[in-house]
Amino acid sequence: MSWTKSLRIGAVVLLSLLGGCAFTDPQSTLDVAGPIARSQLRLFNLTLWLGAGVFLIVAVALIYAVWRYRARSDDTELPPQIHGHALLETAWTIAPALLIVIIALATVPVIWENERISRPGDGDILEVNVTGYQWWWEFEYPSLGITTANELHIPVGQRVRLNLTSDDVIHSFWVPKLAGKKDLIPNQNNVMWMMADADKPGVYFGQCAEFCLTAHAHMRFRVVADTEDDFGAWVSAFQNAANQQVVAEPQIQQGAELFMRKGCAGCHAVRGVAQGQAGPDLTNFGQRLTVGAGILDNTPEDLARWLRDPQQVKPGNYMPVLWDENDTNAEAEIAALVAYLQSLGTAPAQSAQAHP
Ligand code: CUA
Numbered sequence: 001m002s003w004t005k006s007l008r009i010g011a012v013v014l015l016s017l018l019g020g021c022a023f024t025d026p027q028s029t030l031d032v033a034g035p036i037a038r039s040q041l042r043l044f045n046l047t048l049w050l051g052a053g054v055f056l057i058v059a060v061a062l063i064y065a066v067w068r069y070r071a072r073s074d075d076t077e078l079p080p081q082i083h084g085h086a087l088l089e090t091a092w093t094i095a096p097a098l099l100i101v102i103i104a105l106a107t108v109p110v111i112w113e114n115e116r117i118s119r120p121g122d123g124d125i126l127e128v129n130v131t132g133y134q135w136w137w138e139f140e141y142p143s144l145g146i147t148t149a150n151e152l153h154i155p156v157g158q159r160v161r162l163n164l165t166s167d168d169v170i171h172s173f174w175v176p177k178l179a180g181k182k183d184l185i186p187n188q189n190n191v192m193w194m195m196a197d198a199d200k201p202g203v204y205f206g207q208c209a210e211f212c213l214t215a216h217a218h219m220r221f222r223v224v225a226d227t228e229d230d231f232g233a234w235v236s237a238f239q240n241a242a243n244q245q246v247v248a249e250p251q252i253q254q255g256a257e258l259f260m261r262k263g264c265a266g267c268h269a270v271r272g273v274a275q276g277q278a279g280p281d282l283t284n285f286g287q288r289l290t291v292g293a294g295i296l297d298n299t300p301e302d303l304a305r306w307l308r309d310p311q312q313v314k315p316g317n318y319m320p321v322l323w324d325e326n327d328t329n330a331e332a333e334i335a336a337l338v339a340y341l342q343s344l345g346t347a348p349a350q351s352a353q354a355h356p
Contacts, residue, residue, distance in 0.1 A: 214316025220294030255340025284345025
């Protein structure tokens with residue numbers, strides 16, 4: 001292949017790879033929405049531009065040297081060798097050392113500041129215990145008496161301290177737009193803090209960033225940064241869910257009964273109804289945005305798809321298939337479970353009655 005042809009192919013490949021870049025993608029670290037992510041972006045930019053400067057100087061020097069000292073047709077012997085040139089050796093030892101000092105001077109204060117802010121006992125900070133499971137997330141708010149899964153609600157403009165641990169293998173908590181990664185390690189409590197900007201309520205994507213076997217890539221979550229009012233409403237919905245009520249509607253009632261009979265309650269908790277520990281807590285599930293740790297939207301169609309065959313949606317996860325293919329009741333039962341699950345936390349109080 002001629003070199004012009006290789007160049008052309010290379011350019012096409014590079015350009016198509018560039019098509020994958022965008023500053024505002026849901027998981028872009030270049031479009032930040034909180035002070036931690038912003039301090040990290042500043043450090044990234046500093047090292048990026050320092051690196052670009054070094055690249056430019058080296059590239060220009062190299063191109064100049066190649067051109068200026070190229071072999072000429074009348075050259076018969078080697079040019080003078082400068083191996084062991086003391087001045088050059090000293091210069092290219094000192095220059096990188098200086099760069100490292102500059103980067104350290106910028107980085108160390110950021111580390112100290114983050115460390116200081118996340119220290120326990122520092123008032124006005126919302127505490128959340130985060131536990132990683134294969135392949136979902138548990139979020140517990142000790143001061144609010146709330147346990148939920150896969151969707152972390154936080155009030156905007158509020159510092160949140162995350163106490164990170166794992167139930168099984170090592171995972172890593174990462175919300176690119178809000179804060180960098182930190183590992184969740186069994187039998188160890190790692191701490192980080194983050195905050196969403198007061199003027200940027202919204203839904204932020206999170207992702208497990210440490211390979212944790214089969215469904216690692218599907219171990220996602222959402223951070224829902226609420227306004228103060230929305231967060232208050234979310235909290236009271238949990239505090240009012242002392243016994244998760246069942247709407248007096250035949251299909252929903254049937255779903256509640258199936259939740260027990262099909263064994264869902266053995267793995268999932270629903271406040272006042274079931275205490276399963278193996279899978280995500282489903283209290284107020286109807287308010288969730290997603291199903292299966294952030295991989296499907298919580299719509300009736302997607303939830304039914306998940307219940308019908310969780311392994312097809314998220315291979316390797318621990319949720320069993322509850323209906324065999326010859327079960328003629330399957331679709332009706334799935335629809336009833338969908339209706340029940342989506343009623344949790346969304347049922348109007350007046351039409352609710354005690355769980356059967
Ligand atoms: Cu959990 Cu990767």
